[in-house]
Amino acid sequence: DADVTQTPRNRITKTGKRIMLECSQTKGHDRMYWYRQDPGLGLRLIYYSFDVKDINKGEISDGYSVSRQAQAKFSLSLESAIPNQTALYFCATSDPGQNTGELFFGEGSRLTVL
Amino acid sequence: EDKVVQSPLSLVVHEGDTVTLNCSYEVTNFRSLLWYKQEKKAPTFLFMLTSSGIEKKSGRLSSILDKKELSSILNITATQTGDSAIYLCAVDPFYNTDKLIFGTGTRLQVFP
Numbered sequence: 001d002a003d004v005t006q007t008p009r010n011r012i013t014k015t016g017k018r019i020m021l022e023c024s025q026t027k028g029h030d031r032m033y034w035y036r037q038d039p040g041l042g043l044r045l046i047y048y049s050f051d052v053k054d055i056n057k058g059e060i061s062d063g064y065s066v067s068r069q070a071q072a073k074f075s076l077s078l079e080s081a082i083p084n085q086t087a088l089y090f091c092a093t094s095d096p097g098q099n100t101g102e103l104f105f106g107e108g109s110r111l112t113v114l
Numbered sequence: 115e116d117k118v119v120q121s122p123l124s125l126v127v128h129e130g131d132t133v134t135l136n137c138s139y140e141v142t143n144f145r146s147l148l149w150y151k152q153e154k155k156a157p158t159f160l161f162m163l164t165s166s167g168i169e170k171k172s173g174r175l176s177s178i179l180d181k182k183e184l185s186s187i188l189n190i191t192a193t194q195t196g197d198s199a200i201y202l203c204a205v206d207p208f209y210n211t212d213k214l215i216f217g218t219g220t221r222l223q224v225f226p
Contacts (some may be wrong), residue, residue, distance in 0.1 A: 100148075107155045
């Protein structure tokens, strides 16, 4: 089983719909992140959380919200999806104790907004 | 504005060729530079570099950092079709926050 699990893996929705992408991890890491990946733009940080009570905006947080329900769970919501939110979304975790900066990624959630 | 630039954007080679992928960065502060390989799914970690001139090696892959030139290279020798992937470079510009800044990636295609 994957250490970082994302659901759903694929989703097609319509403009204006509310969408939630969920992430759970068994690595025991405090730090969790949501990135989106677009062709030609690389990975961009949406939100990150360093513990259950800590939520921070990344470089492209507009149109998104998050919830850190527990150490192991970090959800990303699109309150009213729009077509330019079509992308591949990755959840990731890290362990500051490793002092490497390495991120551990989930398998990705491909979202298409029509 | 902090940024990471990778080149080339795309590369097509034949099995057995040697390739060099480039990554340059402009960041306010620097802690480390990381390389990831992304096949069809999640990026997987290859190397972390913090010191100039010290080569990191794993099999046919190697990487080195040049802090004076604000750049890094990733070399792959004797390429195989299994090396086909997007190679991502990322910089950790802050102390102990793991907020990586990613480049756009280099897409490598290796044909038999």
